[in-house]
Amino acid sequence: MINKKRLSVILSVFLSIFLVAGLSNSNAQDSNVVEVINNSENHTVFADLLDETGLNDVVSQAGPYTVVAPTDKAFEEMDANLEDLRANSDSLESVVISHLFQGEVAAQKAEASLGIEIQEGGIEASNGLVHVVDEVIEN
Numbered sequence: 001m002i003n004k005k006r007l008s009v010i011l012s013v014f015l016s017i018f019l020v021a022g023l024s025n026s027n028a029q030d031s032n033v034v035e036v037i038n039n040s041e042n043h044t045v046f047a048d049l050l051d052e053t054g055l056n057d058v059v060s061q062a063g064p065y066t067v068v069a070p071t072d073k074a075f076e077e078m079d080a081n082l083e084d085l086r087a088n089s090d091s092l093e094s095v096v097i098s099h100l101f102q103g104e105v106a107a108q109k110a111e112a113s114l115g116i117e118i119q120e121g122g123i124e125a126s127n128g129l130v131h132v133v134d135e136v137i138e139n
Helices: 004-021 032-036 044-053 055-059 072-076 080-087 089-097 107-114
Strands: 067-072 101-104 116-125 129-132
Touching: 032 080, 032 116, 032 129, 044 055, 044 072, 044 080, 044 089, 055 067, 055 089, 067 089, 072 101, 072 129, 080 089, 107 116
Parallel strands: 067 129
Antiparallel strands: 067 101, 116 129
């Protein structure tokens, strides 16, 4: 589980960036990025990991955020490494954070930044974007 000090730092950084940027997304759908992921049949594992780390509480805030969401298939390909990851809360948090961006990041920029291929990009949410990938970004 994410420790309170680390969560406080993450929340402070995200809040500071949001306040400085002064960005809003008034024409997005009603669901936030966490709800978009939770409502997807193909992202149950990532939804669970967001919850396990407590980062779902962070990225369900006003944002904007961009979430690069690995499919369940991507996590299945990790085999036993997924259980090892879940057993180490620091590693789990690090991997989940590597799928999150502060601000709205276009699919093409996220691909270049992360060295991945986005399968479906630009799913709008009330507080940002969700991009779908078939791989897990591991540190």
